[in-house]
Amino acid sequence: MKFPSLVSFMPGLALMLQYEKQWLRDDVRAGLSVAAVALPVAIAYAQLTGVNAAVGLYSCVLPMLVYALFGTSRQLIVGPDAATCAVIAAVVTPLAAGDSMKHWQLVMTMTAMTGFWCLIASRFRLGVLADFLSKPILMGLLNGVAITIIVGQFSKIFGFTFDERYLIERLSGAPSYLTKTHWPTLLMGLVTLLTYALVKRYRPQWPASMCAMAVAAFLVWAFNLTSFNINVVGEVSAGLPSFQAPVFDIGIARELVVPALNLAMVSFVSMMLTARSFAAKNGYDIDADKEFRALGIANIASALSQGFAVSGADSRTAVNDANGGKSQLVSIIAAVLIALVALFFTAPLKYIPSSALGVVLVIASISLIDLKALWNLRVRDRSAFLLACTTLFSVLFIGVIPGITLAVLLGLFQFLATVMRPTDQVLGLDHKGVIRSVDDSGKAKSVPGVFIYRFNSPLTYFNATYFKRRLLEKFIREPDPVDCIIIDAVPCFTHLDLSVMAMLADLHQLLKKRGIRLVLAGRKRQMLGWFEQAGMQSGEGGILIRPDLYLALKMNQSYKQALAEGQAPVIKKAPEDDVLLYSHL
Incomplete structure (x- = not known):
C-alpha cells in the first residue's frame, strides 16, 4: 500500500482506500x-x-x-x-x-x-x-x-x-x-x-x-x-x-x-x-x-x-x-x-x-x-x-x-487499593503434580519443607512492606517445618525498584539466619540483570533464582538429596530467630 505512514496515522483513510462497493x-x-x-x-x-x-x-x-x-x-x-x-x-x-x-x-x-x-x-x-x-x-x-x-x-x-x-x-x-x-x-x-x-x-x-x-x-x-x-x-x-x-x-x-x-x-x-x-x-x-x-x-x-x-x-x-x-x-x-x-x-x-x-x-x-x-x-x-x-x-x-x-x-x-493490597496465595501440588492454590477445597497440598508464595500485583516501593508482612504472616501459620521459601516472581517482579530490592535483601538475611533458603522462580534473565544493577548477590550464598516454579521445586529436591548425602553446606539457626521473625510482622 502506498504511503504506509500516512495510512497508519489515518486508520479511517486506510479503510476508505479498501472500500468495497457492496457497502455503499x-x-x-x-x-x-x-x-x-x-x-x-x-x-x-x-x-x-x-x-x-x-x-x-x-x-x-x-x-x-x-x-x-x-x-x-x-x-x-x-x-x-x-x-x-x-x-x-x-x-x-x-x-x-x-x-x-x-x-x-x-x-x-x-x-x-x-x-x-x-x-x-x-x-x-x-x-x-x-x-x-x-x-x-x-x-x-x-x-x-x-x-x-x-x-x-x-x-x-x-x-x-x-x-x-x-x-x-x-x-x-x-x-x-x-x-x-x-x-x-x-x-x-x-x-x-x-x-x-x-x-x-x-x-x-x-x-x-x-x-x-x-x-x-x-x-x-x-x-x-x-x-x-x-x-x-x-x-x-x-x-x-x-x-x-x-x-x-x-x-x-x-x-x-x-x-x-x-x-x-x-x-x-x-x-x-x-x-x-x-x-x-x-x-x-x-x-x-x-x-x-x-x-x-x-x-x-x-x-x-x-x-x-x-x-x-x-x-x-x-x-x-x-x-x-x-x-x-x-x-x-x-x-x-x-x-x-x-x-x-x-x-x-x-x-x-x-x-x-x-x-x-x-x-x-x-x-x-x-x-x-x-x-x-x-x-x-x-x-x-x-x-x-x-x-x-x-x-x-x-x-x-x-x-x-x-x-x-x-x-x-x-x-x-488493588495494587497496594492485592490478593495473594500459598501454592502447593495437586494429585497430578500441578501447582495450584492451597485452599479449603483440599485439591492441593503444601510441598513438605517448602513454602510457595504468590503476590498478585507488581511490587513497587509503596507495597513492598506489605508484601513482606503478608509473606511472613502466611509462613508463620505453616504447621510443618519449612527450609525453603519459593516466591513466584512472574506476577510481582515486573520492573526494577531499588526499594523492592532492599526489602528482598532484608528478607533474605532474616530467613538465612533461620536456615531458610529464599528462591525466586520466573523471569530469570531479568532478575539476574536487576540483581547486578542493584549490587545484590544471587546464587550460592545469596537469593537463588530459577526459571520457573517447577524447576525451583525440582532443584530444591536435588539440594535436599545432596544435603542428606553430606554434599551440601548446612546453615545453623540461632534460638532467638523466631522472636526476630515475629518482630518483622
Missing part, C-alpha cells in the same frame, strides 16, 4: 438516518451548553469528518453528548457572568483544551485510561449527570427560570417554581412529547425527535405562538463558521485547565465503552491510543470551527449500526447533510420552541439512566455498588464538576 447502499442509508437523529439533538445540546443553535450544527460537521479519517472504529459516530455539554455548561456559565459572547469563547477554549489533553494522552500512549474509570464509577457518573440535566430542563418545559445553581436547591424550591408555570410553554412541551410518542409507536423507523421538533416549529410558525410569550430558538445564522482561534483571558483560562482534563477523561472513557461494544459486535479491534488522538483532533477541529466539545455518541452509533453502516463513510455522509442544513436550511430552525428542545434533552437523558443496573450491583458486588452510589450522590449533591473530579479520584484510589 448500507452506508448511505445509515448516513441519512444518523443525520436525521443528529440534527435535533445537536440543536438541543447547543441550548444545554448555552450557545446558539448553529453552534450545535458546527459541532457535528468538522468533528465527524475528522473522526472518519483518524478513528479506528467503523461504527462510532462522534458529536455533541449530554454529559460533555452538561460539564461545559457547569464550568463556563459562572465564568461568563451572563456575557453570551464571552460564554461562547470560553466554550471554544475549554473544547480546545480538552482536545490538547487528549493529544497529550495519546502521545504518551495512555489509552489504558479507558479502563481507569471502572464501570460502576461511570455508571454512577452518567446517572447523576442525566438526572441533573432532566431537572435543569424542567425550567424550559414549564417556562420558568431557576435562580439556584445546584440540583438540591432547585428541588427544594420546586413547589414555588411550579406556581410560576407558563401554561402555553408547558402545553407546547406536552405536544412535542405526544408527537414523539406517536411517531415511536406508529412509525418507529422515522426520526422521532426530528418529527416532534418539526411539528412544534410548524405550530409556532402557523399560529404565531410567539405572541403567547413562548420562547423559541430565534435567528440562526446560515453558512459554515469562519475558522478562528478561541480568544480568551489567560486568567480565566486557568480555571478551565483541570475541568478540561476531567472532561477529556470522561469523554474518552465513555467513547471507548461505546466503540468497544460495537467493535466486538462487528468482529474487529480498535486502537485505544489512536482513538485518544482522534478524539483530541476532533475536539480541536470543533473549537476552530466555533463548536463545543464532542465525544462518542452512543444513540447515533446505535442508529448507524441498526441501519447496517459498514465504514466511516457514514460519518462523512451525515456531516455533509448537516453542513447543507447549516448552509441553506436554517430559516425554519428559528421557530423551534425551547420547550420542545427541553423535551428532546429529557428524552435523551433518560436513555442514560439505568438505576436498575446500578441496584443490581448491590447483589453482585457490594463494593462496586457503594462506589457507584458515591459517585452518583456526589454529582447530585456537590455538582457535576466536583462529582467528576471525585469520580477520577475514586478511580485512582481503586487502582491504588
Whole structure:
C-alpha cells in the first residue's frame, strides 16, 4: 500500500482506500438516518451548553469528518453528548457572568483544551485510561449527570427560570417554581412529547425527535405562538463558521485547565465503552491510543470551527449500526447533510420552541439512566455498588464538576487499593503434580519443607512492606517445618525498584539466619540483570533464582538429596530467630 505512514496515522483513510462497493447502499442509508437523529439533538445540546443553535450544527460537521479519517472504529459516530455539554455548561456559565459572547469563547477554549489533553494522552500512549474509570464509577457518573440535566430542563418545559445553581436547591424550591408555570410553554412541551410518542409507536423507523421538533416549529410558525410569550430558538445564522482561534483571558483560562482534563477523561472513557461494544459486535479491534488522538483532533477541529466539545455518541452509533453502516463513510455522509442544513436550511430552525428542545434533552437523558443496573450491583458486588452510589450522590449533591473530579479520584484510589493490597496465595501440588492454590477445597497440598508464595500485583516501593508482612504472616501459620521459601516472581517482579530490592535483601538475611533458603522462580534473565544493577548477590550464598516454579521445586529436591548425602553446606539457626521473625510482622 502506498504511503504506509500516512495510512497508519489515518486508520479511517486506510479503510476508505479498501472500500468495497457492496457497502455503499448500507452506508448511505445509515448516513441519512444518523443525520436525521443528529440534527435535533445537536440543536438541543447547543441550548444545554448555552450557545446558539448553529453552534450545535458546527459541532457535528468538522468533528465527524475528522473522526472518519483518524478513528479506528467503523461504527462510532462522534458529536455533541449530554454529559460533555452538561460539564461545559457547569464550568463556563459562572465564568461568563451572563456575557453570551464571552460564554461562547470560553466554550471554544475549554473544547480546545480538552482536545490538547487528549493529544497529550495519546502521545504518551495512555489509552489504558479507558479502563481507569471502572464501570460502576461511570455508571454512577452518567446517572447523576442525566438526572441533573432532566431537572435543569424542567425550567424550559414549564417556562420558568431557576435562580439556584445546584440540583438540591432547585428541588427544594420546586413547589414555588411550579406556581410560576407558563401554561402555553408547558402545553407546547406536552405536544412535542405526544408527537414523539406517536411517531415511536406508529412509525418507529422515522426520526422521532426530528418529527416532534418539526411539528412544534410548524405550530409556532402557523399560529404565531410567539405572541403567547413562548420562547423559541430565534435567528440562526446560515453558512459554515469562519475558522478562528478561541480568544480568551489567560486568567480565566486557568480555571478551565483541570475541568478540561476531567472532561477529556470522561469523554474518552465513555467513547471507548461505546466503540468497544460495537467493535466486538462487528468482529474487529480498535486502537485505544489512536482513538485518544482522534478524539483530541476532533475536539480541536470543533473549537476552530466555533463548536463545543464532542465525544462518542452512543444513540447515533446505535442508529448507524441498526441501519447496517459498514465504514466511516457514514460519518462523512451525515456531516455533509448537516453542513447543507447549516448552509441553506436554517430559516425554519428559528421557530423551534425551547420547550420542545427541553423535551428532546429529557428524552435523551433518560436513555442514560439505568438505576436498575446500578441496584443490581448491590447483589453482585457490594463494593462496586457503594462506589457507584458515591459517585452518583456526589454529582447530585456537590455538582457535576466536583462529582467528576471525585469520580477520577475514586478511580485512582481503586487502582491504588488493588495494587497496594492485592490478593495473594500459598501454592502447593495437586494429585497430578500441578501447582495450584492451597485452599479449603483440599485439591492441593503444601510441598513438605517448602513454602510457595504468590503476590498478585507488581511490587513497587509503596507495597513492598506489605508484601513482606503478608509473606511472613502466611509462613508463620505453616504447621510443618519449612527450609525453603519459593516466591513466584512472574506476577510481582515486573520492573526494577531499588526499594523492592532492599526489602528482598532484608528478607533474605532474616530467613538465612533461620536456615531458610529464599528462591525466586520466573523471569530469570531479568532478575539476574536487576540483581547486578542493584549490587545484590544471587546464587550460592545469596537469593537463588530459577526459571520457573517447577524447576525451583525440582532443584530444591536435588539440594535436599545432596544435603542428606553430606554434599551440601548446612546453615545453623540461632534460638532467638523466631522472636526476630515475629518482630518483622
